[in-house]
Amino acid sequence: xxxxxxxxxxxxxxxxxxxxxxxxxxxSVVLAVQHPLQQVSxxxxxxxxxxxxxxxxxxxxxxxxxxPIGAAxxxxxxxxxxxxxxxxxxxxxxxxxxTAAATLVGAIPHVAAGRSPRLDVMAxxxxxxxxAAALFxxxxxxxxGPLAHLDAPHQNGRLALVMVAIVLLTxxxxxxxxxxxxxxxxxxxxxxxxxGELQVLFGLSSAIGATGVLVALAAQVMTFWALPVFGLPLLxxxxxxxxxxxxxxxxxxTIRSLSRVTEVAGYTETGHSRRVSELSLAVGxxxxxxxxxxxxxxxxxxxxxxxxxxxxDPIPGxxxxxxxxxxxxxxxxxxAAVIRQTGVLDQVAVIVERxxxxxxxxxxxxxxxxxxxxxxxxxxxxxxxxxxDSQESARRLEALERLRLAMAYExxxxxxxxxxxxxxxxxxxxx
Amino acid sequence: MQSMSRGVNAYVAVLAxxxxxxxxxxxxxxxxxxxxxxxxxxxxxALLESKVFRFRIGVGLGMGFPVALASCLxxxxxxxxxxxxxxxxxxxxxxxxKRVYNASQYAIAGFCAGTVFVLLKGHPGVxxxxxxxxxxxxxxxxxxxxxxxxxxxxxxxLSLAEDVSVKQVLMGTLVKSIPASLxxxxxxxxMAVLWRGVNVxxxxxxxxxxxxxxxxxxxxxxxxxxxxxxxxxxxxxxAVETKDHYTRGHSERVSRASVMIARVLGMRExxxxxxxxxxxxxxxxxxxxxxxxxxxxxxxxxxxYEVIKGHPLRGIEMLSNIDFLDEAVAGVLHHHERVDGLGYxxxxxxxxxxxxxxxxAVADAFDSMTSTRSYRGARSVAEAVEELLRCKxxxxxPQMVDALIEALERTQWLPSDLPxxxxxxSVLSEIDAAARDHDDPTFSVSSSEEIA
Numbered sequence: 069x070x071x072x073x074x075x076x077x078x079x080x081x082x083x084x085x086x087x088x089x090x091x092x093x094x095x096s097v098v099l100a101v102q103h104p105l106q107q108v109s110x111x112x113x114x115x116x117x118x119x120x121x122x123x124x125x126x127x128x129x130x131x132x133x134x135x136p137i138g139a140a141x142x143x144x145x146x147x148x149x150x151x152x153x154x155x156x157x158x159x160x161x162x163x164x165x166x167t168a169a170a171t172l173v174g175a176i177p178h179v180a181a182g183r184s185p186r187l188d189v190m191a192x193x194x195x196x197x198x199x200a201a202a203l204f205x206x207x208x209x210x211x212x213g214p215l216a217h218l219d220a221p222h223q224n225g226r227l228a229l230v231m232v233a234i235v236l237l238t239x240x241x242x243x244x245x246x247x248x249x250x251x252x253x254x255x256x257x258x259x260x261x262x263x264g265e266l267q268v269l270f271g272l273s274s275a276i277g278a279t280g281v282l283v284a285l286a287a288q289v290m291t292f293w294a295l296p297v298f299g300l301p302l303l304x305x306x307x308x309x310x311x312x313x314x315x316x317x318x319x320x321x322t323i324r325s326l327s328r329v330t331e332v333a334g335y336t337e338t339g340h341s342r343r344v345s346e347l348s349l350a351v352g353x354x355x356x357x358x359x360x361x362x363x364x365x366x367x368x369x370x371x372x373x374x375x376x377x378x379x380x381d382p383i384p385g386x387x388x389x390x391x392x393x394x395x396x397x398x399x400x401x402x403x404a405a406v407i408r409q410t411g412v413l414d415q416v417a418v419i420v421e422r423x424x425x426x427x428x429x430x431x432x433x434x435x436x437x438x439x440x441x442x443x444x445x446x447x448x449x450x451x452x453x454x455x456x457d458s459q460e461s462a463r464r465l466e467a468l469e470r471l472r473l474a475m476a477y478e479x480x481x482x483x484x485x486x487x488x489x490x491x492x493x494x495x496x497x498x499x
Numbered sequence: 500m501q502s503m504s505r506g507v508n509a510y511v512a513v514l515a516x517x518x519x520x521x522x523x524x525x526x527x528x529x530x531x532x533x534x535x536x537x538x539x540x541x542x543x544x545a546l547l548e549s550k551v552f553r554f555r556i557g558v559g560l561g562m563g564f565p566v567a568l569a570s571c572l573x574x575x576x577x578x579x580x581x582x583x584x585x586x587x588x589x590x591x592x593x594x595x596x597k598r599v600y601n602a603s604q605y606a607i608a609g610f611c612a613g614t615v616f617v618l619l620k621g622h623p624g625v626x627x628x629x630x631x632x633x634x635x636x637x638x639x640x641x642x643x644x645x646x647x648x649x650x651x652x653x654x655x656x657l658s659l660a661e662d663v664s665v666k667q668v669l670m671g672t673l674v675k676s677i678p679a680s681l682x683x684x685x686x687x688x689x690m691a692v693l694w695r696g697v698n699v700x701x702x703x704x705x706x707x708x709x710x711x712x713x714x715x716x717x718x719x720x721x722x723x724x725x726x727x728x729x730x731x732x733x734x735x736x737x738a739v740e741t742k743d744h745y746t747r748g749h750s751e752r753v754s755r756a757s758v759m760i761a762r763v764l765g766m767r768e769x770x771x772x773x774x775x776x777x778x779x780x781x782x783x784x785x786x787x788x789x790x791x792x793x794x795x796x797x798x799x800x801x802x803x804y805e806v807i808k809g810h811p812l813r814g815i816e817m818l819s820n821i822d823f824l825d826e827a828v829a830g831v832l833h834h835h836e837r838v839d840g841l842g843y844x845x846x847x848x849x850x851x852x853x854x855x856x857x858x859x860a861v862a863d864a865f866d867s868m869t870s871t872r873s874y875r876g877a878r879s880v881a882e883a884v885e886e887l888l889r890c891k892x893x894x895x896x897p898q899m900v901d902a903l904i905e906a907l908e909r910t911q912w913l914p915s916d917l918p919x920x921x922x923x924x925s926v927l928s929e930i931d932a933a934a935r936d937h938d939d940p941t942f943s944v945s946s947s948e949e950i951a
Contacts, residue, residue, distance in 0.1 A: 224697055224698045224699045224700075225698070225699055225700045225702055228699050228702045228703070228706070229702065232702075232706075271713060271716070271717070272713065274709055274713060275709055275710040275713040275714070277709075278706045278707075278709035278710060279709075279710055281706055282689075282693070282703075282706050282707065285693065285697055285699055285703070286689075286692070286693060286697060288697055289692070289697050290692075297685075297689065298689070300685065301685070301686060301689075301707075301710040301711060301714075302710050304682075304710070304711075304714050305710045305711075305713050305714040305717065307714075308714045308715075308717035308718045308721065309714075309717045311717075311718075311721050312717045312718075312720050312721040312724065315721055315724045315725055315728060316724060317822070318728065318821060318822065319724060319727070319728050319731070321820055321821045321822060322728070322731070322732060322821050323731070324820065325817050325818055325820050325821055326732070326735050326783070326817065328817055329735070329783075329786050329817075332784075332786050332813060332816075332817060333786045374735075374738065377738065406734065406735070406738040407734075409734045409737070409738075410727075410730045410731045410734040410735075411730050411734075412726070412727035412730050412731060413727075413731065
């Protein structure tokens with residue numbers, strides 16, 4: 069449901085970013101044709117590394133595409149002062165044109181292999197590099213600007229500081245755009261998305277930024293050698309990130325597979341845990357849960373029926389919504405006990421344990437200690453128990469109505485309202 | 500114990516005296532050294548050594564290594580020794596003896612590396628473009644000397660403390676640390692070039708370290724995630740095993756025995772790790788077998804046995820969506836095949852059966868024979884081995900049987916004597932079940948004696 073939800077709706081923010089980048093590239097190309105690039109060999113060398121970077125791009129947790137080598141090379145080209153003894157002369161437009169062209173070249177093999185590149189990611193990279201170049205190139209001005217005075221022995225420390233500052237600003241700019249696209253795609257609050265993107269900054273982005281600055285500085289002495297020599301450490305960084313992303317993915321796949329335990333053993337309906345987790349994730353995003361909370365929510369939703377394995381006789385259809393509250397709580401706590409045994413999923417265990425709790429009891433205030441994730445799973449589980457994989461709209465509406473009727477105690481109104489929105493959008497775009 | 504720790508203390512004392520002597524007597528004239536740079540870089544070293552990352556790939560080298568090497572390239576032997584000695588002030592809890600030991604070890608290693616660098620005509624502090632590529636040889640030599648001296652000093656202290664031979668420890672650490680030291684050495688060189696050649700100063704050092712620190716962070720996250728992964732799958736599988744508490748811990752032990760066999764066979768590390776998962780997950784398809792059948796007392800009818808025989812297929816149905824487990828999935832699917840072709844689900848023979856499956860088959864049978872079942876006590880390891888030998892060539896791959904026997908001679912097997920209490924009893928309902936055992940080669944089915 070959520071997957072379709074994401075694809076069916078065109079991302080306006082994404083289109084906007086791509087559109088702006090296209091205009092920028094078009095202007096750059098026109099200007100580059102009018103005033104041809106002077107230092108072609110330098111442009112070519114950096115272009116090669118940008119293209120290679122795009123070729124060996126990776127996907128990070130949170131479905132983020134990254135091309136560390138390419139991004140660092142593009143950044144270095146934007147911040148390049150002296151190359152050996154010669155001041156470099158490329159303009160902002162040259163930087164944009166070279167980056168865009170090289171990125172496209174690097175993307176060709178991916179397209180040939182059937183992996184279409186994400187246009188918004190490429191557009192974002194071009195815009196960010198343009199941003200960095202706009203902060204540096206006019207003030208360097210081919211060796212005539214104020215920054216060029218720092219470009220001398222014993223002044224390099226200050227030049228490096230200026231570069232680091234530009235990189236930090238560029239990272240913020242990039243995170244801002246990325247959050248814009250993500251917030252719209254996930255229907256999440258902008259602040260949550262921005263926070264998620266800023267957290268990524270502390271990881272791979274800082275390594276990319278540092279490498280970009282180092283290449284630009286070291287090119288004064290090492291010229292062309294600066295690219296491969298400083299690219300190598302970044303390749304190591306990229307490699308370790310790929311392994312990390314790999315095990316994260318394996319973990320998620322394994323939990324998804326093993327959560328089918330209850331289905332295979334005949335305790336729950338086929339696809340129940342997957343549907344509950346997708347519905348829960350869509351609601352969780354909209355309610356502004358952070359990325360790490362969303363991972364916990366997904367795992368908890370997938371394993372929410374684990375406790376049923378301890379029942380001697382399966383509940384008819386596996387629908388926990390039809391058994392007594394006491395029995396529901398017992399199943400929840402048994403599942404939580406198993407999950408807690410892992411020693412590494414404590415938060416998930418808490419969410420599973422409290423999935424049957426009402427959000428408030430008669431004559432009491434709202435239970436603040438109840439995790440939002442538990443409330444979401446409670447509602448998504450009840451909804452799926454009532455609807456299953458049926459596509460009848462009457463059944464869907466009936467189920468939503470039952471949830472709304474129970475909003476006084478059982479279901480959190482905020483969760484139900486978000487869930488109703490998600491379900492209706494899902495229905496509109498077809499299952 | 501007493502004599503061992505006395506030996507360690509004496510050794511540390513000797514190292515400390517040597518290191519102090521270096522610091523005092525090898526000090527160059529004041530105008531020959533940039534004391535500020537030495538102090539800054541030493542502080543950086545101590546800071547980096549303060550944070551110990553959990554690290555599973557590669558051993559023996561801390562984050563400080565590139566900094567220590569940079570100090571050696573920029574300031575020569577004495578500066579490197581000072582940098583090494585700064586380890587005395589690391590910002591983490593270390594027992595005093597260990598603190599002194601670490602500082603002395605790094606100081607001596609740094610001094611040796613610096614001396615070799617100078618002997619090979621490297622010029623500390625001069626790293627302009629004209630020095631390349633000639634300077635690469637002395638730099639590589641210095642990096643190797645640094646890690647070799649470290650490894651030697653370390654293996655001596657380990658052999659004193661744990662009573663293992665120096666040679667054994669040395670071989671283990673050296674092989675892995677030399678390539679790593681060259682790789683890290685590159686970072687040290689880059690730092691020195693930027694600091695001295697490009698004159699960027701301290702900031703350069705920090706910038707060079709960022710990709711390295713981030714890589715380290717990602718690697719440590721990777722290790723943590725891998726541990727979490729293992730803990731999670733074993734627990735979930737245990738939860739499944741609560742269906743029949745006589746098989747508790749079975750998957751875990753099958754996994755252990757499979758790894759023992761794989762080590763004797765000399766399997767690659769990444770395959771061993773896949774095999775470990777395959778061992779843990781090999782019976783996951785039993786979830787699809789109705790509980791009452793698994794817990795049935797007495798003999799099974801042929802049709803009931805057919806259902807049980809479906810469990811490897813159900814297992815891979817669950818696991819096939821996990822990308823990296825390809826070979827493991829084959830192991831799970833075929834772990835009940837027999838070399839004579841009478842097994843299930845496909846009736847493959849001999850080498851047609853995937854290697855993982857042949858390993859798991861032996862481990863599986865061995866563990867079920869040495870565990871207690873409701874209908875019989877546990878057999879001794881010797882009896883189980885005898886039984887495996889009897890079924891070698893018909894049911895099991897002889898190579899795997901021999902490998903297990905060899906492994907059992909090396910390490911002691913700790914069978915489960917009684918069902919282990921995993922602490923789940925309080926919450927999970929238990930039914931004492933006398934399941935008949937499809938894993939035990941000595942147990943045969945009433946209706947078809949030869950398929951067991």
